[in-house]
Amino acid sequence: MDQNKHNYWEGKTISPIALDEKMTITQLVDDVFDGMGYNSKRLAEACHLFKSMLDENSTVCLTLAGAMTPVGMGGGIIKMIEKGFVDWIVTTGANTYHDLHFAYKLPVHQGDQCADDNDLAEHDVVRIYDVYIDMQRTLIAQDKIIQTLTSKAVEDNKFPEKFSTAYYYKTLGEGVLETAKNPERSFIASASKNKVPVFVPGFADSSIGMGTSYLPILANEKSGSFDLDPKDFVDPSPTMDVLESAAIVHDSMIHNIPRGVLEVGGGVPKNFLQQTGPMISQIIGMECPGENYVIQVTVDRPDTGGLSGATINEGKSWGKIPKAGEGNVIPYLDATVGVPIIFAYALENCKPRKHKKLGERLPEITRELIKAARLNV
Incomplete structure (x- = not known):
């Protein structure tokens, strides 16, 4: 039998890795990871695919699940925004809330994942795995800042009758730029x-959602009324979120x-982005092939039925991608390890892009x- 009939041997020959003390990120990815197997190979593929998205001037979305900003991921996201490498973002409320701590120099420190949580609670220390956040000096202080900025925006009539979470965060960001010690x-x-x-489809499921929901109560406390006045509500519309996100894809x-996405984890941000294709094709009735390029960095399994673990290829049956097996890759890695490498590879290999200013x-x-x-x- 001809052993080359199916091109089994067309892949690179694997050799022992050659490390060098002066290696750059690009050399590590291209000369080491790309010649290996398992998730090192997938990570190299992800780096190359992200570069392709940028080189083709794709409209790039970053989806961000969980709480990545408390460990400093926000710095990489800022760099991607500044370079024009990310055109729109879908994230959790947690990431937006904890992001603001750094702008206002509120305490966030490395901690111990094995600490006694009863003891931490007695000392007003909030734990996110191995990250410590101060209840009073950080969380309570942040809540008051968000309420103050949002209240001022209401007083200045900055919110229209109907608005999306993207509009809310644009407005909140303007307040941060004006008032924070380190808005950068x-x-x-x-x-x-x-x-x-920046879209936050789970807006109510966050400290920012909790903080803004308290504003009508504060307003009524001043007036002495026990009935909430609708004019005091800061209530982003899910309908506007769906329409505006679909509009970005339609545009x-x-x-x-071309359209590309880098998914950090899964959850609601992943699905919200990936539903834009079905929104246009299934609901509106116009042909939409979905995202051309998709990278997902996750540690979740696909066999439990959870969306965070759902493979990208599965999305073909929903109309979320044009063709299964093409233009997508999943490195099964801790996002705090894989994503900074993808970001750094892009910085070394891609020229800054003109901002699309979708906002x-x-x-x-x-x-x-x-x-x-x-x-x-």
């Missing part, structure tokens, strides 16, 4: 400055711009989506 350390501030929309489609274009492109949808009825 906040990705929310950087996103606002560079017109990168890329009509201008023949300021959201009203216009949403109207275009609605117009196209009505013509399709």
Whole structure:
């Protein structure tokens, strides 16, 4: 039998890795990881795919699950925003909330994952695995800052009758830029400055959601009323989130711009981004192939049915990707290890891109989506 019939041997020959004390990130990825197997090979593929997204000027979305900012991931996100490598973001409320600690120099420290949590609680120390956050000096202080900035935006009539979470975070970011000691350390501030929309579809499931929900109570305390006044609510609309995110994808489609996504973990941010294709095709009825390129960095298993572990190829049946097995890769790695390497590889190998400024274009492109949808009825 001809052993080359199926091209089994077309892959690189594996050799013992050659490390060098002066290696760059690019050399580590291209000369070491790319010649290995397992998740080192997948990580190299992810680095190369992210570079391809940027080189083709794709509209790139970053989805961010869990709580990555307390361990400092926000610094890498800021750099990706500044270089024009990320055009829009979908994340959890936790990441936006903890991101702001650094702008206001509120205490966040390395800790011990084996600590006595009863003892920590007695000393007002909040633990996120091996990260310590001060209840009073950080969390309570942050809550008051968010409430103050949001209340001022309400007083200044900055919120329209209906608005998305992207609009809320644009407004909050403007407040951070004006009041924080170190706004350059906040990705929310950087996103606002560079017109990168930040969607938080689980807005209510966060300390920011809790803090803004308290504002009507504070307003009624001043008035002496026990009935909440709708004008005091700061209530981002899920409908606007769905329409504006779909509009970003639709805008890329009509201008023949490729679309790519780097998914950090899974959860709601992953699904919210990936539902944009089905929103356009399944609900509106216009053809949409989904995302051209997808990278997911996760440690979750696919066989339990949880979305965080769902393979990208599974999304083909939903219309979330054009073709299974092409243009996507999943390195099964801790995101705090894999994502900084992907970011660093891009910084070494890609030129800065012109900002797409999708944030300021959201009203216009949403109207275009609605117009196209009505013509399709």
